[in-house]
Amino acid sequence: MKKLLCTLAIAALSATSIAHAQPKGTLRISHEIGFGDASSLDPSSRGRVFQVTDKLMSRLVRPGLDGKPAPDLAASWSANATATEWTFKLRANVKFHDGKALTADDVVYTLRRIQDPKTDSPVRPLIAMITEIDAVDATTVRMKLGQPFADLPLQLTDYRLMIIPKDSGDTIKTTGIGTGPFKLERFDPRGTSVLVANDAYFEGAPKVARIEVIGISDAQARVQALLGGQIDILPGMTRQQRTLLERSNRHKVQRIDTGNWRGIVFKSDSKPFDDARVRKALRMAVDRPAMLALAAGADGGVVGCDTPVGPQDQYRATQQSCPRDVAGAKALLAQAGFPNGIDIEVLTSTVEAVWPTIAEAYQQQVAEAGIRVKITQVPTDGYWNQVWRKRDVVMTRWNDRPADSALNEIYRGGATWNESFFNDPKFDALLDAARRELDFDKRKALYVQAQDYLWEHGATLVAYHVTDNVGSTTRVQDLDAVETFTIRWHLVRVTD
């Protein structure tokens, strides 16, 4: 927290001292060409290259540095007493890169387009609770919800919910026209995409004149590019690479807590995992700090008690403790009718490099509690559609999402991505209650209760939340020490 305050103070100071400086210098970053030829600038499409779109476009609401929703295109918002009707007031005098003024129509168009089943956007479920979107006047948007949802603004901070100009659905994938701090000069996903400063950006002209986003598919090549000074920022660096950078006088490293997690999931609708006692036993015999140390290094992540909510999230449950309890696990297994322990098969793969290590650590740690683990390595190809959600015990990983999304998308009964097939009306009721609650403290209490419930009954072992190492060259200044979608790119500077 102290570090964050320091960064903030420095950012504020430098922001005032060079407030009137012209944009200058080029910032170079990379992306992994994850979508190949399907790469697109449509922010809500499957092939979105967010490293480009998040600099070209703006959301209604952005995640603030404190994790709470902060104004972006919407200057303010309010809800009715039941949290079923929301009104967003837009910022005045915002212009798209093509010179057109932003109006409520653009917002309505963007969100309706995402909701249209024909668009087939992967973000559609995220705003499925919105039943009506209307422009009240040029700068006011009203949304009606099918159910109460107190955290709607937080939901709208998703990096894929960028506002695009009205009727640009067919062209946005190549034009990339938005209201963001940078404008598109060239989009070339396998080569170098070029963005230039948008002097008319509503929070002031950016500090760098140009951003180059270079497609580099090989992880090692990306590291070499950073070391050789061909790119300036590289998130997701390993422990070993971090050490390398810390020794270099041309590089620095930021450590960022993220909501990205790795774990093991048990299919709660098949035997013996349909018994909550077995599920708890399978998780309580784990020595979490030791597992973290083996997989990512003792400071490579943050452990919790099987909550999917990240350590940086305002709703994270922190009061639980879950030290390794072998005797407790044995007792629960005996109660459930397995006095001699159980045999399980864990399927792992190198889809995520660290999975095999976690699986092996698990095998060793739970052996003492009479849980005999057989590890089976399966190919990376087809893992998500032939193994995950199909077999009884598999490895899993999730990227950062707000508490409500994490709990609802992965654990609510019947949800598309409910990988553990966890189906418990009591748990779902807690989530519904939280969504209805407009008072922050009461809402937080409900979300925490839901996380507690998962610790007692859940079927997912959340091994740890990843702490990211963001490497950068020393020429990069004022880079917010937060996860990538919260960074205010218009404040970043480069020195030469």
Place this chain on the structure above:
Amino acid sequence: MLRLILRRLALGLLTVALVSAMIFAAVEALPGDACTAILQRDASGQRLDNCRRELGIDRPALPRYLEWAAGAVRGDLGVSAHNGKPISTLVGDRLKNTLLLAACSLALGVPLAIGLGILTGLRRDGAADIAISTATIFAMTIPEFVSATVLIFVFSIWLGWVPGIVTASASSPASAFFPGIVLPMVVLTMVMTAHILRTVRSSVIEVLASDYVQMAILKGVPYRRLVLRHVLPNALLPAINVIALTIAWLLGGVVVVEKVFNYPGLGNYMIDSISDRDLPVVQAIALILAAVYVGVNLAADMLGMLLNPRFRTLRSRAR
């Protein structure tokens, strides 16, 4: 002679056809398909069915293969399963880049290897021979990804003379690849030098020991003239086949080097297409590579026959 060429050509075409069938079968056998590669976690139910129908991969493999093969014979390689762009354009850019890298490496490596091969052959077992031979064997045996990493570390990160990776896109003009192309060029040269060098060296030694060279020496031919007129023309012949193999390898087998240096060539594209399950592209590249291998070998054989009348007569007599 003509019959021989035609026969070799027919055999070559058969090889290419077999390779394409094998590649198709191999990619089919991999778990997952283009749709699971695109959709990842969403790959299930209606969405998966729709995607498969759109890409036409819901039909059995055999008709799909035959359809593709018929198109390929007509010179139509089809369109990429992912973005619908014609494969000839997509692959054409990469082929151009791979050719550029191959040409640069050959321009650096072949004269170097031949020169060193002659030198070591003439100075057999001398200090120079031992030093150069050992060094090139070392250079060859170090895996490309190791030498690439070491070179990047020294020349790009430490000294900062050349960029460590190529950041130009596939469709950039050739000039955009300099100076990024220098390191991959050097790595490839390191690997290929030893093969050519050793062939040249042993044939120089062999020719030096032959009767006609001995005769020339006894006749009192000056050393320089002896080497240039009598030794070299005969010693370089066997090198043609090795150089041909090297060309074929450069065009298709440098996947690792292209990947490490982020070079937008054919090998890199092949790997990406395999992981995307973009079958039409994989097929097209495999076809091109097979054709290159067959073609280059055929050309080398022909060249050898043209330069050396003995090959022709021996073969036709044997028939």
